[in-house]
Amino acid sequence: MTSYDGPVSDHFDGKTFFDPHGVPPKSLGDVLRWQFGGWRNRQQWPDWVENEHADTPPARVESGVRLSYVGHASWLIQASGQNILIDPVWSDRVSPFSFAGPKRHNAPGVAFEKLPKIDSVLVSHGHYDHLDLPTLSKLAAKFSPRVITPLGNDVTMRRANSAIRAEAFDWHHRIELVRDLAVTMVPTRHWTARGPFDRNRSLWASFVLETPAGKIYFVCDSGYGDGGHFRRVRDAHGPLRLAILPIGAYEPRWFMKDQHMNPEDAVKALGDCGAQQALAHHHSTFQLTDEAIDAPVKELDVALDAAGISREKFVALKPGQVMEI
Template sequence: MTSYDGPVSDHFDGRTFFDPDGVPPKSLGEVLRWQFGGDRQRQAWPDWVENEHADIPPPRVTAGVRLSFVGHASWLIQTAGQNILIDPVWSDRVSPVSFVGPKRHNAPGIAFDRLPAIDTVLVSHGHYDHLDLATLSRLAATFNPRVVTPLGNDSTMRSADRAIRVEAFDWKDRVDLGGGLAVTLVPTRHRTSRGLFDRNKALWASFVLETPAGKIYIVCDSGYGDGIHFRRVRDAHGPLRLAILPIGAYEPRGFMKDQHMNPADAMKALADCGAGQALAHHHATFQLTDEAMDAPAKELAVALGAAEIPRERFVALRPGQIFEI
């Protein structure tokens, strides 16, 4: 078990990280009651869904921004001649072991051997559906990219593969990526762990990516709370051209609301952060919680209609689809 060793701060007590505006993580007993309680209503997912789309990205994009949805929280962002991966997961399972745990229900929207040369990887936190060591090792061996992550997650990566070229940063650190690009790590309402005894021993974050076409707010995993995190990003980093917001893994609501947004929460987050456009993710690839596979996208469409917001303002792509600025 690895942990971060650093000075005490307003979100690190010398042993674990915490969100001053959040809530403590659920106890182990609460987790077990949700997982194994007799009243659990877990919806069945189809074993496998064939993708309707498969992207073959260009080697580089120099004008504007090209975003390709890989699946779950994984994206390829191409801009200013650079290729950036977000929380890359090409593994079949997101689990400590390869034979049990949440499995993939559709293929990545980009085949790994179709990836362009990757320059930078952003990894938001240590949960297995975001920090996938097998994929990071494969990327290191193939492209040797720079990996940017919050404090403590670098120890997890280095202990698994010294070839992963990782750098760890704190909330509010701005990292120059070169070529007119930069990324700032910002607080988000979440938590992290890799096992039973390392809760919040590493930090978690969202990202604000500065591009020539505007700023992109990348929220890989977050609860909503009272929206303070999103309003602070608006105030500190606005105006935002685009927000990538999670809409899945939210049932049962009473258990999940502190760490995962549902579509209604994501719409409030969009209003709070003030982005002109949003893309939805964190749904329909790995069954982490109890809702049906297609429920997040359907509920997002209903919520947009009820609020009389055009559907094209908040789009739920499918793996292999692209969005361009």
């Protein structure tokens, strides 16, 4: 299934997208080798973990930036009187099926009914733990927000629900939200698919959000590679006030390292992008890979200590916790 029809570029061959600085995703054979050959290494997660926190956001934030961690890769960002969601997922499963696939192990840190009016939504790519059509449809029905996404993902959204106000953009495109708030699509070391026959038919991206309090770099999914993606963002968009970096879904490394960072990689990425501070995400909500539910946060502390970096510089919030800058 083709999701995008456009001109050939340095990362689109006329049919599929690719990362000129990355590597292709693993083959179906490798997927089967992992799923059926390595199941003994898969750690058991608790069925459910009660959250220690629950956020009730204000209607608007006019000064500074308020970041509320919803869980996994979902965030509510409030700045300049605007309310922005990043990769919103309120569904119980991240799967094409409502009855099977990875399920939630904790509640969203902000209950859907407590969301303020949402103005814009940023969706990084088509994987089900980032592009959640049921949530986008609920947001469209309640708030009708602008939905900004990389090329091709708009087709996926509109095919499912024409009420989703999707707008698609290429890497390096800057989109103004309001006068002093803008977002730029930046390359990231990843891939995308929603089924067996649409691999890389849509684009994937991370985001640099310009705010009055500084620039925030949202890395929604990425491998580390040689760190070049992060250094290029530093050079093009620095200085960065804050980086949101993924630390989960990384085991087994032979399978995951090219597309997902582990905590040690994320600490190196922080150094490469040069952000003043970092927050961690993409962990402890959906079991997508083999590591234990608490392994990413524990290993982040180990990696920070080994690098001689204060643990206060790179913090893993829990769902419902808030940071203000």
